[in-house]
Amino acid sequence: MRYAHVQFRFPPALRHPMHAYLDEGEEWRSELLTWRRLPDETLVTLFRVTAPREPYLDRLRGIDSIDRFETAPGDSEFYLKAHERLGGPLESFLGAFTDTEFLSVPPIVYRSGGRLSFGVVGPPAQLRGALESVPDPIDADVERLGPYAGGRRLAGVDLTDRQREALRAAQRVGYYDVPRTGAVADVAAELGCSSSTAGAHLRKAEAALVDAFLAE
Structure with a gap:
């Protein structure tokens, strides 16, 4: 199996409001762990968020496309399940990978500066086409390309x-x-x-x- 790790940079005009919010704190980030697209075009997502909980949720409540959400306990790091209506740049970005054989390797990591990175497993020949289908203002950089070695953790070593x-x-x-x-x-x-x-x-x-x- 072939693996690629790709980083994207979203310009301010195309960033999701919660992605833009990560610019307000050092090392704030969110990791998309799993997701599902429902028949009604709602995207259900599970995130691990590293940011002050209440300010983050206050900002989330002001986003019109968020239908509802729930959280697990936690202060500066917590889990968030959200239901969001698709449309606009987010849907266009996801659509670039819809008709490919790629499988995403979670997490999809959102960071400050409009950066989003994730790994995919699939045919390298399809990668160029998928990246060319990403909306033009979004920059893409393939950081690593090679055989997939799995997500092994180092045995006996307690690393965060x-x-x-x-x-x-x-x-x-x-x-x-x-x-x-x-x-x-x-x-x-x-x-x-x-x-x-x-x-x-x-x-x-x-x-x-x-x-x-x-x-x-």
Whole structure:
């Protein structure tokens, strides 16, 4: 199976209001974990949100296309199930992948700056056509293309999701190349956070990996 990881950048005019809201806080993000399109053209979604709960929900209540939503307990990180009416840029974006053989590999991650990234498994020959069908103002960048290796977690190593993401970003930008071709600032740009925060994620992840290795 072939895997591609793609990052999109939505211009301000095409961002979903809740995507634009992520610009207001450092490291705020939302992850689309699963979804279903209903016969009445409603999209039902399950998100994991990393942002202050009540301000986020207050903003969500003001969006006309949201029919209803419910949440699981949590303050700065919580789960959200929403029913939203499709239409406009969101529907056009989803339509680019409708008639392909691609299977999305969750999560679909929304970050500040209009960034959205996710992985897909499917025929590489169809990728170019799908990306060309994405509405023109949305930029697309294929960050990784290769065989699908699954979503394995490192056995015996207690890493947070954010630390794993930092390690993957560091690998993508060449931080672990020899000689090194990427810097912590590049990792920070991938994660949408400050360099000091990105460096902290990397140090904690690396310390956990070293501890696990030396404990064997």
